[in-house]
Amino acid sequence: MIDHYDWRGGREAMLRFGPETGPIVVIAMPLFEEANRTRAFVVTLCRALAARGVASALPDLPGQGESLVPLETCSIFDVAEGIERASKADWEAGRALYSVAIRSGAILDKLALFSGRWHFAPQTGPELLRDLKRVKQASIGARVLLGDLWYFDVAKPEGVEDQHVEIAGNRISTSLLTALSVYEPWRQDDGGHVRTVRLDTDRKPADRHVPGTPLWRRAEPSNDPALAALLADDIAAWIARCGG
Structure with missing residues (x-):
C-alpha cells in the first residue's frame, strides 16, 4: 500500500x-x-x-x-x-x-x-565518511590527495554558511558530512x-x-x-x- x-x-x-x-x-x-x-x-x-x-x-x-x-x-x-x-x-x-x-x-x-x-x-558515520572519501578521491585522481577534512577542501559554495560536496552524483552539505564523523x-x-x-x-x-x-x-x-x-x-x- x-x-x-x-x-x-x-x-x-x-x-x-x-x-x-x-x-x-x-x-x-x-x-x-x-x-x-x-x-x-x-x-x-x-x-x-x-x-x-x-x-x-x-x-x-x-x-x-x-x-x-x-x-x-x-x-x-x-x-x-x-x-x-x-x-x-x-x-x-x-x-x-x-x-x-x-x-x-x-x-x-x-x-x-x-x-x-x-x-x-x-x-x-566515520566508516561511511571514509567510503565517501575514497569515492571522491577516485573521481579527482591522484593529483590532489585528500586530507582528514577533505570535504572542506573540495566544497562548492552555496552561500556564506552553506557549502556542498558532489560525490557520485550526490550533492551533500559539509555540515552533514561533519556530523557523520561522530554518528554511531x-x-x-x-x-x-x-x-x-x-x-x-x-x-x-x-x-x-x-x-x-x-x-x-x-x-x-x-x-x-x-x-x-x-x-x-x-x-x-x-x-x-x-x-x-
Whole structure:
C-alpha cells in the first residue's frame, strides 16, 4: 500500500507491507547511492516479512529516494527525523514498533521510540565518511590527495554558511558530512533490544553471521531472495523473543 508521512520539510512517500495489526518494523535504508543498490532487496525483505505476519513500512527519507527535498539542504538530523515521523502514527496507535536498519541506515533510527533495533551490516558515520572519501578521491585522481577534512577542501559554495560536496552524483552539505564523523549506531547500552546481523565475510562482532551477497558493493542494483528470506526469519523470531 502507498502511504505518506509529514515532517517539518513537507510530505514524503512511504510503502506499507503486511497486516494492519500486530508488530511493525520501519525500514531505515542506507544513505546516498547504496540505497539504489539495495532497494529491490529491501522490498523483497518486506514481502518476506509480510508472509511471516510482520508488517513493515518503507519510507522515502528527506533528500533520499524519490524525495523532492534537495539533499544538499538536508542535515543528518533532517534525514533521521524522517524515520521518527514515519513511525509516529504506528507508535500512537500502540503497535509494537521496531526498526530494521541496513548499512548506514543504522545511524538514522536514533530519534524514534522503538522497542528494539535490528541492524544488518551496520555502518558507522566515520566508516561511511571514509567510503565517501575514497569515492571522491577516485573521481579527482591522484593529483590532489585528500586530507582528514577533505570535504572542506573540495566544497562548492552555496552561500556564506552553506557549502556542498558532489560525490557520485550526490550533492551533500559539509555540515552533514561533519556530523557523520561522530554518528554511531544505537547500542545495547542505549536501551531497548538491539540485534546485529552481518554477512559471514564480515568478521566484525555480531549476534549472527549469515551467508549472502554484499549487494552494496555491486556496480548495479541487484537482489538476493534467499538472503531476504533468511533475514526475514531472523527478524520475525527476534521480534517474537522481544515480545512483539
